[in-house]
Amino acid sequence: MIKHLQRKTWVIMDKKRMVIGAGVPRNRELKFLTDESGTSRILTYPTKGRAEAGFKTSGFYCFGGVGKYMAEQYGEEWQHWGHDKGEALQAVEVVMIIAEEGHTIL
Numbered sequence: 001m002i003k004h005l006q007r008k009t010w011v012i013m014d015k016k017r018m019v020i021g022a023g024v025p026r027n028r029e030l031k032f033l034t035d036e037s038g039t040s041r042i043l044t045y046p047t048k049g050r051a052e053a054g055f056k057t058s059g060f061y062c063f064g065g066v067g068k069y070m071a072e073q074y075g076e077e078w079q080h081w082g083h084d085k086g087e088a089l090q091a092v093e094v095v096m097i098i099a100e101e102g103h104t105i106l
Helices: 048-056 064-074
Strands: 004-014 019-024 027-032 089-099
Touching: 004 048, 004 064, 019 064, 027 064, 048 089
Parallel strands: none
Antiparallel strands: 004 019, 004 089, 019 027
């Protein structure tokens, strides 16, 4: 029986690795990595090119504290909505681990 799965994938994060792209492809937002209260799913992409297209041709809503953080770090245009050519956001290769509750991953 498999206790956990491990897969490489691509996500969109800001250059300081504080926020991540979440939601669904037609309703996307930036969320703090530390935000455990939300139910938004992390947006994942099969390739670096697709992830880059996700922020170079489309944008993200930035609500509340995320909008304030993005505006302070990357400019006022990020206060509520923004899309980027690579100044603030990046495609980042990550390893996603899916584990059954209660199983230790070493």
